[in-house]
Amino acid sequence: MQRISGSTRLAGVIGWPVDHSLSPTMHNAAYEELGLNWAYVPLGVPDELGLRRVVAAIRTLPFVGFNVTMPYKNHVVELCDEVAMAASMAGAVNTVHCLDGRLIGYNTDGRGLLEALSADASFDPAEKNVVLLGAGGAAGSALVAFILGRAASVTIVNRNIAKAEDLILRIEPHLKSTRASAIGYDAAEGYVASADLVVNATPLGMNPGDPSPVPIEWIDPRTVVFDMVYGQEEPTALIAGALRVGAKAVDGLGMLVNQGATAIDIWNENGPSRAPRDVMRAAAEAELVARTSRRSAVG
């Protein structure tokens, strides 16, 4: 257990709701392992006015940094003094570094995704064809990551095609060698079937009984499937179906761990060690198991 002292520095996660966040558990386990006198707390903020007040207060408090989750990743961009390239491309900040009275915004979701793909599926997006399901904030971070990772193409599949087109339009100046296009689900079968990687960036799978965002028959055994959804008691329909057809399938817990670990690496830039991904993952998994047993005890 960490000891809070007069020189403890703070970190935390701003969002609404945040009471189910795994970040406090993961971060505090990492700080203990790294010997950092930091404490990470949930910062539940119900509205935008509250967000502005909390961010203003953070400027005057001994914060090393903070994370931002739904629904404020876009709102925080304009509250930062400086925004790193990937965050500005994605139009979303999930990590803020408090440095000499300034707030520097980053987006570590994309890096978290690439690290998880590499660690959990030995997948490198360079020259690969990617299908991205969804066109919200998480899809935006993923698109930026795949551009920076030099994917050959990213096909965004979304119910609302105009939203996917807007996302591509915003990122177009940074596209480099990656081709990006937007389609609806009715035109997606061929793209999904021939993709090297299919990423679910929709919330489908978060609720028990949710269907897969695409029919499992579309998935080829040589495709890697990555579902950003994490923390469910049972594998999502997409993960279960992909495994059934013999594809490699990975859930979003590794992405969560790696985005958090990358945030610690930013805040602890002069520290001798990287954030311990294994310790953070073990802490998150133990917390999920504890929650399941608490639920069974209540049920």
Ligand code: NAP
């Ligand atoms: P968001 O901004 O609300 O975007 C959601 C997207 O999913 C939209 O494009 C929406 O389509 C689509 N969608 C919603 N319901 C759908 C349905 N029933 N069928 C098909 N498409 C649907 O959400 P987000 O912040 O991007 O988050 C998306 C998911 O990623 C969430 O489950 C979140 O928990 C997860 N996530 C995980 C991590 C991680 O570290 N593992 C990090 C970030 C996010 P329309 O535009 O057509 O409405």
